Amino acid sequence: MTFDVSLRPAQMKVLASNKRFRVLVAGRRFGKTHLALVELLRAACGPDRTVWYVAPSYKQAKRIAWNRLKKLTQPFWASQPSETELSIRLQWGSVIALRGADQYDSLRGDGLDFVVLDEYASMHPQCWTEVIRPALADRQGGALFIGTPQGFNHFYERFEYAQKDPEWAAFQFSTEEGGNVTATELASAARELDARCFRQEFQARFESIGKGQAYHAFQRADNVAPCRYKPGSALVWSMDFNVDPMCSVLVQRDGDHVYVLDEIILPDANTPAACEAFYERTRPMWEQGRLTVQVYGDASGNQRNTAGTRTDWSIIRDFLASKREAFEAAFRVASVNPAVKDRINCVNSRLRNAAEECQLFVDPRCKELIRDFEQVCWKSDASGNTTGDLDKGDPKRTHVSDALGYYISQAFPMQQKAGERWQRLL
Numbered sequence: 405m406t407f408d409v410s411l412r413p414a415q416m417k418v419l420a421s422n423k424r425f426r427v428l429v430a431g432r433r434f435g436k437t438h439l440a441l442v443e444l445l446r447a448a449c450g451p452d453r454t455v456w457y458v459a460p461s462y463k464q465a466k467r468i469a470w471n472r473l474k475k476l477t478q479p480f481w482a483s484q485p486s487e488t489e490l491s492i493r494l495q496w497g498s499v500i501a502l503r504g505a506d507q508y509d510s511l512r513g514d515g516l517d518f519v520v521l522d523e524y525a526s527m528h529p530q531c532w533t534e535v536i537r538p539a540l541a542d543r544q545g546g547a548l549f550i551g552t553p554q555g556f557n558h559f560y561e562r563f564e565y566a567q568k569d570p571e572w573a574a575f576q577f578s579t580e581e582g583g584n585v586t587a588t589e590l591a592s593a594a595r596e597l598d599a600r601c602f603r604q605e606f607q608a609r610f611e612s613i614g615k616g617q618a619y620h621a622f623q624r625a626d627n628v629a630p631c632r633y634k635p636g637s638a639l640v641w642s643m644d645f646n647v648d649p650m651c652s653v654l655v656q657r658d659g660d661h662v663y664v665l666d667e668i669i670l671p672d673a674n675t676p677a678a679c680e681a682f683y684e685r686t687r688p689m690w691e692q693g694r695l696t697v698q699v700y701g702d703a704s705g706n707q708r709n710t711a712g713t714r715t716d717w718s719i720i721r722d723f724l725a726s727k728r729e730a731f732e733a734a735f736r737v738a739s740v741n742p743a744v745k746d747r748i749n750c751v752n753s754r755l756r757n758a759a760e761e762c763q764l765f766v767d768p769r770c771k772e773l774i775r776d777f778e779q780v781c782w783k784s785d786a787s788g789n790t791t792g793d794l795d796k797g798d799p800k801r802t803h804v805s806d807a808l809g810y811y812i813s814q815a816f817p818m819q820q821k822a823g824e825r826w827q828r829l830l
């Protein structure tokens with residue numbers, strides 16, 4: 405059986421290896437899934453073969469691979485593919501099926517000739533050890549592990565192992581080496597992402613997630629600098645509605661650059677108190693002339709309120725309206741908050757992007773914000789892996805950086821070009 409597909413030189417190198425087990429570490433959009441599909445069809449070219457494509461979840465398997473696999477295999481179908489089983493029977497009796505590692509217990513029992521584990525870094529490692537590896541035993545089946553690094557987790561260990569065992573082969577390629585992403589696109593990603601993120605996602609490097617430090621791009625020497633109020637340009641006031649402490653930041657923007665002039669940290673306070681503090685703190689500014697204030701902050705301030713009967717936002721709205729001689733206000737609050745990870749990625753890339761540009765500066769008087777940048781960590785679960793939530797163990801931490809993050813993520817959102825490119829970046 406012959407079929408016609410194109411493979412790039414780097415993909416060819418993986419395909420040409422005759423090792424039973426292979427590990428491919430590659431950047432986003434390298435062409436990993438494309439190669440996986442070609443590998444599946446090749447492995448199914450023989451009588452009565454059973455080959456599997458496994459993704460971290462059933463839903464993901466369907467979303468990433470199903471339509472592409474149908475298109476590739478259509479000339480060889482024995483019958484219509486089963487949409488419920490996500491399986492395709494080929495004219496010579498072989499079957500290619502999609503599976504999700506989230507239900508790995510239900511996958512036991514089948515003997516396999518070949519399996520691709522796509523996005524293995526996000527997969528339950530037990531899926532391999534407990535289910536897939538035993539299923540390959542009776543037919544001497546092979547396996548291809550593919551993915552983009554996610555810190556030093558089980559994918560890293562598999563990659564290390566593959567470099568030592570003679571039955572295994574290991575490959576590592578950057579996105580650029582895949583040849584599917586233009587140099588312009590890569591340069592644009594380098595400007596948008598922080599350096600560590602770029603190395604991990606596009607250069608396929610295993611990067612330390614540190615001790616879970618959330619704002620890993622922050623460097624006191626580069627990001628702390630005196631920031632002076634510039635009359636005539638708007639003042640950003642961005643809020644977090646925690647009660648103790650209640651936090652907000654005063655910011656000015658100049659093109660791509662962001663300057664944090666001051667922080668307002670009020671222990672055990674409410675929104676009216678924050679308004680009073682804002683009024684006093686900005687006195688030297690509005691005394692020079694009416695001040696344009698752009699208000700940003702926690703979208704959930706619409707539902708909740710720290711003061712009693714009115715929402716936080718209505719209190720701020722009324723306050724600014726009552727000080728018309730001092731302020732001209734514009735509200736830029738998002739309707740929903742971004743995911744925590746996305747918000748922190750936005751701040752990190754402003755602190756230092758992969759092109760090594762620092763575009764976020766904090767005045768040294770912002771002591772709590774600097775503490776947050778240096779101390780806020782991701783929470784880890786029982787097995788020590790970082791989660792998508794911040795560690796809230798210290799009640800003083802996270803709020804003022806949250807306040808700033810609401811502004812940054814709204815004013816400098818990550819672009820959603822190129823499909824899945826920005827997903828799951830940490």
Ligand SMILES: Nc1ncnc2c1ncn2[C@@H]1O[C@H](COP(=O)(O)OP(=O)(O)O)[C@@H](O)[C@H]1O
Binds near residue numbers: 412415434437439584
């Ligand atoms: N050999 C190839 N020839 C043509 N296009 C390819 C090839 N390999 C990948 N592509 C295309 O490049 C893009 C990224 O490929 P994909 O396999 O989804 O990458 P990854 O899984 O590494 O993120 C897709 O649009 C895919 O169709």
Ligand SMILES: [Mg+2]
Binds near residue numbers: 436437438468
């Ligand atoms: Mg893919």
